[in-house]
Amino acid sequence: MTKVALFDSKNYDLPGFEKYAPEKDIEIKYFEAKLCEDTAELAKGFDCVCVFVNDELDAATVEKLYSYGIRLIALRCAGFNNIDTRAAYKKIHIVRVPAYSPQAVAEHAMAMLLTSVRRIHKAYNRTRDFNFSLSGFTGFELKDKTVGVIGTGKIGMQFIEICRGFKMNVIAYDPFPNNKNGINYVSLDELFTSSDIISLHCPLTAETEKIINENSISKMKKGVIILNTSRGALINSAALIDGIKDKKIGAACLDVYEEESDIFFEDKSGHIMLDDNLARLLSMPNVLVTSHQAFLTEEALDSIACTTVNNINSFFKNGKCENEICYHCEKLGKCTKEREEKCF
Ligand code: NAI
Numbered sequence: 001m002t003k004v005a006l007f008d009s010k011n012y013d014l015p016g017f018e019k020y021a022p023e024k025d026i027e028i029k030y031f032e033a034k035l036c037e038d039t040a041e042l043a044k045g046f047d048c049v050c051v052f053v054n055d056e057l058d059a060a061t062v063e064k065l066y067s068y069g070i071r072l073i074a075l076r077c078a079g080f081n082n083i084d085t086r087a088a089y090k091k092i093h094i095v096r097v098p099a100y101s102p103q104a105v106a107e108h109a110m111a112m113l114l115t116s117v118r119r120i121h122k123a124y125n126r127t128r129d130f131n132f133s134l135s136g137f138t139g140f141e142l143k144d145k146t147v148g149v150i151g152t153g154k155i156g157m158q159f160i161e162i163c164r165g166f167k168m169n170v171i172a173y174d175p176f177p178n179n180k181n182g183i184n185y186v187s188l189d190e191l192f193t194s195s196d197i198i199s200l201h202c203p204l205t206a207e208t209e210k211i212i213n214e215n216s217i218s219k220m221k222k223g224v225i226i227l228n229t230s231r232g233a234l235i236n237s238a239a240l241i242d243g244i245k246d247k248k249i250g251a252a253c254l255d256v257y258e259e260e261s262d263i264f265f266e267d268k269s270g271h272i273m274l275d276d277n278l279a280r281l282l283s284m285p286n287v288l289v290t291s292h293q294a295f296l297t298e299e300a301l302d303s304i305a306c307t308t309v310n311n312i313n314s315f316f317k318n319g320k321c322e323n324e325i326c327y328h329c330e331k332l333g334k335c336t337k338e339r340e341e342k343c344f
Pocket residue numbers: 078079098099102105150151152153154155156173174175176201202203204205207208229230231255256292293294295296
């Protein structure tokens with residue numbers, strides 16, 4: 001029996017994990033607490049921790065987990081910027097779910113874009129109040145608009161396919177271009193200057209952190225729409241707010257926010273919002289915020305649970321480590337994976 005401590009548990013996590021874990025002899029204890037240095041002690045007596053996007057596995061947390069005998073960190077998401085992979089190297093193996101439903105995130109990005117340009121969020125509230133006025137609802141059509149996609153991996157490609165269905169003109173930037181799909185790759189500067197809509201689908205790395213900043217915004221078209229369903233810290237929120245106030249940015253659709261970790265996924269409706277930037281963004285009629293919801297489909301949750309359970313089973317039962325990542329995979333882009341397909 002492999003004992004797993006699953007952190008930051010939500011009720012929607014349970015059906016999938018309870019479906020797949022028993023058949024692999026995996027016992028899961030669900031903790032609502034996020035994993036961080038202060039809560040790491042909860043992992044004592046377990047073999048593995050299962051974590052999500054806002055658990056904080058910095059060096060101190062990793063060290064504690066190691067001292068408690070944790071052998072595996074199983075991410076139930078794709079991004080791993082919340083783990084100090086260098087601290088974990090040669091101590092605790094890390095596995096992730098590299099893809100669960102790129103379609104879920106891409107469809108959510110398009111849903112936000114359509115909502116924003118056709119003012120659906122405003123119309124929904126207005127008609128519920130028996131106000132059937134159309135004042136202020138003039139939108140624009142997506143056909144023939146230029147959409148700049150930053151990052152053409154699994155999600156970026158799905159988003160491009162959807163945009164092509166809308167007959168949009170797609171341009172893209174990616175340091176590792178996917179030349180098989182007839183994508184018109186341009187430089188980052190050209191993407192900034194030519195796009196009517198910019199959608200972020202790259203991971204959060206040292207190169208991409210705050211890729212949307214005062215300087216890049218200054219190059220953009222007046223009225224540009226920014227979509228971020230990737231990671232909050234890709235955008236400098238203060239610069240975004242200034243851009244919207246200056247009317248340079250026409251709208252922003254944000255499924256992620258740079259300081260989301262203590263806010264998103266929780267009911268904060270009875271609290272005073274202490275994050276001034278988020279409060280300001282939420283006060284703007286042309287800003288749409290969802291709380292890291294893009295992945296949340298039945299199909300994606302089932303796929304996440306299935307892959308996570310298989311990752312854990314593979315590591316503890318077969319000594320293999322499919323979907324493993326490490327410091328070398330992340331920073332150097334190459335890892336020998338010599339030992340039974342493990343990173344170390
Ligand atoms: P992927 O690994 O398939 O694709 C990422 C792409 O970004 C790759 O083609 C890579 O070459 C490119 N890239 C790397 N550095 C770049 C740079 N400096 N500039 C531009 N492109 C760069 O990843 P996938 O599955 O498409 O996911 C993308 C991101 O979406 C993840 O990193 C994650 O942060 C986010 N995500 C958000 C979810 C949500 O619920 N909002 C759910 C799942 C993922």
